[in-house]
Amino acid sequence: MTDLSRVPDEELLRLDHQICFSLHAASRAFGGVYRTVLKDLDLTYPQYLVMLVLWEHGELPVKRIGEHLRLDSGTLSPLLKRLEATGYVRRARSSEDERSVTVRLTEAGTALRERAVCVPRRIVEASDLTPAEAATLQSLLARVTGSLDHAAQGFAAAPPGPGHATG
């Protein structure tokens, strides 16, 4: 088991280049393929994510959508306006709580699901991963995201503390 504390900083600087850059590049590569595939549906990639959430859960307040996707109103408000302009969703203030805005699918938005059903297969094929690899990748990413979010919380709590290895 490699002891991280023994690896010199200089080397980590290169390793880091590999990992952070790989993730950055992979994310953009996915974005590019989604962009191509989703063009026919008049959706961007983040808009597609919102539609997936709505197809799965039905109507939701903006807040809930944000929780599913970890996005705040600063990102979602204009995005949802564009989805509404395209005609896929409708936004309406909740009558029970006037602060809340409920987003629900229009007929066009519901119907779009039929046309979107072929998207995942095209992406998975383009990625050229076996289901097992995809599963490995997915679980590693989920773990990393959890750890990083946890660490980010720590940063907020404990300012510029010196090396506090999570272990």
Next chain:
Amino acid sequence: MTDLSRVPDEELLRLDHQICFSLHAASRAFGGVYRTVLKDLDLTYPQYLVMLVLWEHGELPVKRIGEHLRLDSGTLSPLLKRLEATGYVRRARSSEDERSVTVRLTEAGTALRERAVCVPRRIVEASDLTPAEAATLQSLLARVTGSLDHAAQGFAAAPPGPGHATG
């Protein structure tokens, strides 16, 4: 070995939700941690990537930086202007080829490396991955990026061609 063609579309739609979203979320989670860690250095995450390239390769034309990071001048031009405004790089037209702009580190930019050396360790610790896991993740991401780029090329080359499944 799971045969992808047997998995129903409906299920893929959910699986896809998992994979694409995981990557998206992980990328943003990394971004958040980098943002925190890099704030002291007056660098954004993409600016940090550029600095890594320059620290490794010395002065480079914009074109070369773009090749290393897969970014075009539309992204790099304003980013490099900001790096120049911060005082980390200087841009100058090449005398041999007036079309080309050479980017080189200033003293401050070179000196920054010393202060950036601790960044990777903090990120790796925050991600809570073992070196082996990091290696697995990195290689999977590299493969996916390659495949996706290749597929994207295919989209460009063969416009609305009939089913040319990548196999």
Next chain:
DNA sequence: CGCAATTGAATTGCGCACAACTTAAGTGCG
């Protein structure tokens, strides 16, 4: 040489991500 094609940066326009702030609605405690 002369002119079309190519190349490298930069610019413009759009959309996403996020921080910081604003506004309006709900909640709670004295």
Next chain:
DNA sequence: CGCACTTAAGTTGTGCGCAATTCAATTGCG
């Protein structure tokens, strides 16, 4: 009740990422 606090959306400003366009410099070919 009244007033401070919290919460949900929205707005503003900055910085990516990318497509499309522009412009100048270079290259290539007749």
